Amino acid sequence: MGKKSIYIGLITVMIIVVGGLVFFKFTNKKSQINHNQVSNQFSLPSAISNNDLLETFGSTSTEILNNQQLEQNSAQPQEKLYTLEEVAQHNSKESCWTVIRDRVYDLTQWIDKHPGGSDKISALCGKDGTQAFENKHGGEEKPEKTLEQFEIGKLKQ
Ligand code: HEM
Structure with missing residues (x-):
């Protein structure tokens, strides 16, 4: 070679x-x-x-x-719209909806998982929870991300 x-x-x-x-x-x-x-x-x-x-x-x-x-x-062609009256009907642990910054969330599954205690979430069922949420978690990434998962629609103005 x-x-x-x-x-x-x-x-x-x-x-x-x-x-x-x-x-x-x-x-x-x-x-x-x-x-x-x-x-x-x-x-x-x-x-x-x-x-x-x-x-x-x-x-x-x-x-x-x-x-x-x-x-x-x-x-998801369109967002669902709910009135505050509709949200108010879901005011128990069995069905817990809340409004935060004009968006509607079904938090039923999250009540017992909330690291800050289930009572804090129960207190928001059927109500506008914006103030409570903002006071405790405003601008915090984890709570904001958690919320996203439970959005079901927007508040009818
Ligand atoms: C409405 C929806 C809410 C969601 C989705 C939510 C979500 C969360 C999440 C994800 C954490 C863990 C944070 C971390 O590990 O960094 C947390 C902790 C906590 N949350 Fe909430 N939360 C809500 C409302 C509230 C309210 C209204 C209060 C009080 C009035 C509250 C009080 C607390 C406390 C005391 C903790 C424990 C540790 C900490 O200070 O971060 N939460 N929440």
Whole structure:
């Protein structure tokens, strides 16, 4: 075997190795982006983890995500409107609605989970809880995020 063929062999091996590394890096980055998109946009049921989604759908997950996004958007065409009288009917632990900054929240599931005690939430059932919420949690990220999950509509003006 001549020197020339050894050089050619070495160069071929290097191209394969470098090409492989670049390919691996690229696909890895792509799946990370998908992963982030999944976790940012949707709160998946805990039984289906983001990894499951990626594993099942592999590289087509972006398309699936886009479809899910479309479905999500079209599934909420209009916000529901409620009067204060309607909210006032949900004034118990069995059905607890409250108004905070003109948005209506069904807090029934949250009453017993509130880290500050169930009594604080019960006190807001059927009422406008804006003042109480703002006084305690105004501008705090966690309570604001928690509220978002329970929104059912807006207050009819
Ligand atoms: C109406 C909806 C409310 C929601 C969604 C809510 C949500 C939360 C959340 C997520 C936490 C945990 C905060 C953390 O870990 O950083 C928390 C803690 C707490 N909440 Fe509320 N809250 C509400 C109303 C209230 C009201 C009206 C009061 C008092 C009058 C109150 C008193 C407290 C207290 C004392 C804590 C414990 C620790 C702390 O000071 O952050 N909460 N709440």
